[in-house]
Amino acid sequence: MEQTPAIWIKDPLAILADGAERGVVVSQGKIVELVPAGGQPVTAGAAVFEARDHAVIPGLINTHHHFYQTLTRAVPAAMDRELFPWLQALYPVWARITPERLDLAVTAAMSELLLSGCTTTTDHHYVFPAGLEDAVDIEVAVAKRLGMRVLLTRGSMNRSKRDGGLPPDSVVQDEDTILADSERVVEKHHQRGEDAMVQIALAPCSPFSVTTSLMRSTAALAERLDVRLHTHLAETEDENRFCEQIHNCRPLDYLEQCGWLNARTWLAHGIFFNAEEMKRLGRAGTTISHCACSNQILASGCCPVCEMEQAGVAIGLGVDGSASNDESNLMQEVRAAFLLQRARYGVTKVSHKDALRWATKGSAACVGRPELGEIAIGKAADLALYRLDELRFSGHGDALAALVLCGAHRADRVMISGKWAVVDGAIPGLDVADLIRRHGAAAKQMQAG
Numbered sequence: 001m002e003q004t005p006a007i008w009i010k011d012p013l014a015i016l017a018d019g020a021e022r023g024v025v026v027s028q029g030k031i032v033e034l035v036p037a038g039g040q041p042v043t044a045g046a047a048v049f050e051a052r053d054h055a056v057i058p059g060l061i062n063t064h065h066h067f068y069q070t071l072t073r074a075v076p077a078a079m080d081r082e083l084f085p086w087l088q089a090l091y092p093v094w095a096r097i098t099p100e101r102l103d104l105a106v107t108a109a110m111s112e113l114l115l116s117g118c119t120t121t122t123d124h125h126y127v128f129p130a131g132l133e134d135a136v137d138i139e140v141a142v143a144k145r146l147g148m149r150v151l152l153t154r155g156s157m158n159r160s161k162r163d164g165g166l167p168p169d170s171v172v173q174d175e176d177t178i179l180a181d182s183e184r185v186v187e188k189h190h191q192r193g194e195d196a197m198v199q200i201a202l203a204p205c206s207p208f209s210v211t212t213s214l215m216r217s218t219a220a221l222a223e224r225l226d227v228r229l230h231t232h233l234a235e236t237e238d239e240n241r242f243c244e245q246i247h248n249c250r251p252l253d254y255l256e257q258c259g260w261l262n263a264r265t266w267l268a269h270g271i272f273f274n275a276e277e278m279k280r281l282g283r284a285g286t287t288i289s290h291c292a293c294s295n296q297i298l299a300s301g302c303c304p305v306c307e308m309e310q311a312g313v314a315i316g317l318g319v320d321g322s323a324s325n326d327e328s329n330l331m332q333e334v335r336a337a338f339l340l341q342r343a344r345y346g347v348t349k350v351s352h353k354d355a356l357r358w359a360t361k362g363s364a365a366c367v368g369r370p371e372l373g374e375i376a377i378g379k380a381a382d383l384a385l386y387r388l389d390e391l392r393f394s395g396h397g398d399a400l401a402a403l404v405l406c407g408a409h410r411a412d413r414v415m416i417s418g419k420w421a422v423v424d425g426a427i428p429g430l431d432v433a434d435l436i437r438r439h440g441a442a443a444k445q446m447q448a449g
């Protein structure tokens, strides 16, 4: 690893860590010291970053997204529809993604996430029309350009209308092609170990767009390559009915039959599990990505996060695809999850700290990276710093509570693996106005057909 000088993030306005009142020292991509009240760093020669105007939290981790969907935000034909008709309206538009359009979509999504304070993101890319075979490679290149930590998934669909599935034939691939390419992208891009910046997981889209054979073979391949598994599950009542009709069982039973009910798997949504199923998830170590905005926009339902956590299931947060959210701001997602879950469980059960914990430590469990999501010695130096000098924070008491309660949405500084990825609210080297112009034009062309 390249040598970078240690940095003391000094005297923060507030910090989400015990015993770090005078800040933290980072070196070689890791947090090496927590500096207590009245203390001084013992690390010699650390550069100082004055953080007296910043509230510091662990970098947020996004556990569910579909970057390409930034090209289809607020599309009139898909608005005000529930999941299945919403998907059917959008599949033909998504069939028109090209490599250039995907590059712009991924850059837009990752930039929006970064600027909100997100340091690690997943992406679930499962649309592979002809010509877009290198989708994952394109995403890896953008992540490297922006310096973002990623767990990108090689998604898949192979059950089209022809076979009783939902998607049109133009966006699916056959099983052999999917498995061969899955192995290719893992071998080419997947890094192992605590310093990994790029990882790959395997991710059939959902039980209603993938065959049982592909579900099983993907689980076996993930086991052999030692990578994680991801899919959508228990998002809607429609899906329960589909599963009972086609497979004669509930979605979780189906998942188990396919060899997926284990600690390798994290699932998007997880709304419609019963108490017994939550216990099975907890025992298996399977984790859940809660997508509060998406679930509210599509009126899918509300993930029972408190019962899940009581059953031993780790909960992370995900913004979900920009066609159902339609933004990619993870800090706003923290607030949305806080509001939704507090409305469900009451003021004593859900605090702003719970919502921040889901987006950090909980999300770290989803991506299988216990070295992320916490400000503690030995953990990755992935941090988000927010200034509280905007009008929305004026008059605040507790600075960390204010981030959630007053609606923080833009980080001033973001550090990933000890390096600044956002400086003064901007991504160094990125011309946002130019990106918006090109991304907007690409979206317009794609939607026009």
Ligand SMILES: [Zn+2]
Residues within 6 Å of the ligand: 064, 065, 066, 124, 232, 268, 320, 321
């Ligand atoms: Zn999704």
